[in-house]
Each structure stands twice: as C-alpha cells, then as structure tokens.
Amino acid sequence: MNFARSLSPVLITLALSVSALAEDTLTFRYNDAEVTKTGRVIANAESGVILETPDNMMWPILADDLIASKQDATEFAPLDKKQLTEKLLAELPPGFEVHETAHYLICFNTSKAYAYWCGSLYERLYRGFVNYWKQRGVNLVEPTQPMVAVIFDNKQNYAAYGKEELGDAAGSIIGYYSMHTNRVAMYDLTGVDAARAQGSSQRDIARINSILARPEAAYLVATIVHEATHQIAYNCGLQVRLADNPVWVSEGLAIYFETPDLSSSRGWRGIGEVNRIRLPQAKRLVQRPGGQLIASLLVDDDQFRKAETALDAYALAWALNYYLLKRYPDAYANYLKHLSERRPLHDPPREERLAEFQRFITSDLDAFEADFRKVIAGLR
C-alpha cells in the first residue's frame, strides 16, 4: 500500500504552506492519471490547493486528488523567455515555430505571415487595453512571463490539441483562452495553405488582413480578440486567474474590447464601440417588460453555460459593461480593483455579489435598472 495515500488528504494540504521561497513537489490525480509537478502552491484551502508551475500553468487540485507532497528550500523561479520557448517547442507537435513579439510568444505551424498578423493584432490590442485602463486610473502591471498563443494550421489539429480541456466542444469553438495553461489556442482562419504561403512580407500580411477584413469574417476575428482580451486581463492584474470572477464581468469586458480594428497599424479604435453583433439581442431583452435583469445577471453564472440562455446572458453582460463604462467609469473601476484583490479558493458567498454591487455602483438598483434599460434601448 502506498504510504502517502493512506494519509488523510486534508493533513497533506495543511502541511503545505504558501511561501515564495520554497518549491513544492506534488503528486496528484489529474484527468485519471497520476502526475508529479514541481512549482509553488499559490492558494491553499480545506477543499484543495492550486499549484503554479514555472511554465505559468495553474493546477487546481482537490484535496481528495492530492496523493503526496513535499516542500524544499529551492526558490521558485518562473521560466524565462528562452526556457519557455524551448518547453513549448518540446511539448507541441513537430513542425511548430515560435514568433516572438514584445509581450507574446506566438507558436505556429501555419504560415509565418499569419503568425505575424496575429502578433501585430495582439500587441495593438495589448497597448489599447493598457492605455484604456490607465486613462481611467487603473494602472495594470506587465505580465510576469510572455503570453503564449498557439496557432494551428487547421481545425483538425487544433481540435485534437483542445480535446483534453474542452472535450468534443473544441471542434465547434474557433479559439479559447485557458486559465489552466494561460494560453490562447486557435487555428488559421484564412484557410490559406501554409506550404504555399511561407512569406512574412508586408504584402503577405496585408493579404491576410484583407481576407479577414471581409464582413463575413468579423465574427471570427472578434472571437480571436475576445479570447486575447481574457488573456491580457488575467496577465496584467485586472483579473485574477481562478479567483471568483463574476462571469458577467469577465465576459462583458471581453466583448467590450472585441470590436476588431483591422484598419490601423498602430492604435485600436474599436474599444468601447457599440457591439453590432450583441446589440440587437441586448435591445430585445431590455425592452421586454418585467423581471430583474441585473440582479439575475450578477448572481447567476450558470446562464452563461446553458445553451438556451447563453446568447442572452452574453448580450446583457456586454450591455451592462458598456453602460457602466460610459455612465459609471470611476465606480466601476473601483469595483474592478476590489475584485482584483480576491484570491483563488476564497470565494465569497454568491449572495454577497448584490451587496457589493450596491456598495460600489449604486444603492438604488431599481432606478439603475430603469436607466440602464432606457439607455440600451436607445442605442443606435
């Protein structure tokens, strides 16, 4: 019999202290396999722990799944850019290359031009995002490690990579951000054969831009930007990975920033524009009489996950973020700062969300909802 297994998992958990000056080696069950990882425990509760590994992955481990642990006095050190690049190339299927930009490692097995196009889009989004918050008194931090994007040449290879995390849904989602790996993953949306498009000249990149600037591609590009926004928010300190983030905040913010701007090579003009994809749905909802739209949105995260209600919930989350950022920018910034002080595994009870919203934004929720409905209904 394995000695470690005979110990109560709770006892093992309590023995782990959260310390920056130590490395933790944990053995635990993960997706039906037994794995051993060395990193640092960044959160610790009776329900389990979260281990951060040097590649910036976070492993939520239930107390029941923890098999053994030890701590030694080695200082935890995140991988530097070169080490991270090597690890990514060793992990990904053969044929991948890495394109490095100021804040990103773009791993790709499609055309160089597409990787460069994405790198440029991401850097512009990053600058736009950071400046947007700076102007509103929210100073974000530089990511501790480069952010990683993985771009596959085609949908099949991408779906195979995403299967472990998303199951069969990977095939129907065109890109995603993972809080576990901290990476975004997607596939080349141009459908241009990589073998025939090996260049990365300005002309090649301009060609990709013109393919993706077509109206029918707007939704695809919006998704790429949306997922990249989640990644930036979690890497620049606006949000905390695996902490209690109300879904209306995370999703509404990502949609607020997703309006693609392919016209400029420097700025990002799209931030805060009315979202044409979500507006009709949002208008229908605010014009339907009765119900407490906001109270339900604040508290009920499940509506984002259920197929029948997800589109409504996303549209409303966008509308509420839009309204708050236009009408209550300071109060909302303070509320976001408050949320960013949360730590994983310390989720407040759901009911507190209403009281918090009332504390930071408005004490009169009924009047707030009436004005919100009027403003959104009047948007053109």
Ligand SMILES: [Zn+2]
């Ligand atoms: Zn999202």
